[in-house]
Amino acid sequence: MTQSSSRQKRKGIHPQKFGIWIAIGSIIMMFGGFTSGFIVRKSQGSWLELQLPLLFYISTVVILLSSLSLWLAVRSFKRREMGLHKNMVSLTVGLGLAFAICQYFGFKELFEVTHWNNNVSFQYLLVIIGVHALHVLGGVVALAIMFLRTFSRRMKLYSAAGLEIISTYWHFVDILWIYLFIFFLLNQ
Numbered sequence: 001m002t003q004s005s006s007r008q009k010r011k012g013i014h015p016q017k018f019g020i021w022i023a024i025g026s027i028i029m030m031f032g033g034f035t036s037g038f039i040v041r042k043s044q045g046s047w048l049e050l051q052l053p054l055l056f057y058i059s060t061v062v063i064l065l066s067s068l069s070l071w072l073a074v075r076s077f078k079r080r081e082m083g084l085h086k087n088m089v090s091l092t093v094g095l096g097l098a099f100a101i102c103q104y105f106g107f108k109e110l111f112e113v114t115h116w117n118n119n120v121s122f123q124y125l126l127v128i129i130g131v132h133a134l135h136v137l138g139g140v141v142a143l144a145i146m147f148l149r150t151f152s153r154r155m156k157l158y159s160a161a162g163l164e165i166i167s168t169y170w171h172f173v174d175i176l177w178i179y180l181f182i183f184f185l186l187n188q
Helices: 003-010 015-042 054-078 082-113 120-150 161-186
Strands: none
Touching: 015 120, 015 161, 054 082, 054 161, 082 120, 082 161, 120 161
């Protein structure tokens, strides 16, 4: 076996990328279970209806824009267009924070206008929202780390792996929110 063919056989998915995909698969299964339980329990009656706040529509647009700007940030990094890369990272972080803020105030408004009275529908919604909030928080922290690394003067290694891992996770947060948004729309 030659040395070049040995390298080709060892070349596979980056271990951290593999790890993020395993985590994403687990999260998908968890939210699938939560939303399935929601639907089953809703069919049994005594369920309170909810009206989605306008901020949920706005936050959907904001996170879609953040995914686009992050895609542009990764692309510009790979093309070594560092000025554009820094601008897109900054825009992505700003949009990510705007998304988190819209989510916070949207869910706050949802709780204020809905009179829950210790109904089981409230408990299901709390679990879904709580776990979603943790994933959004994790995504915002990842974006902040990406921002700090982008503007660090100590950047010596020119590898897109970390950026791609953060990008994968943030795009997943985007898809997860769209799934939850459509789920909430269909189950109002």
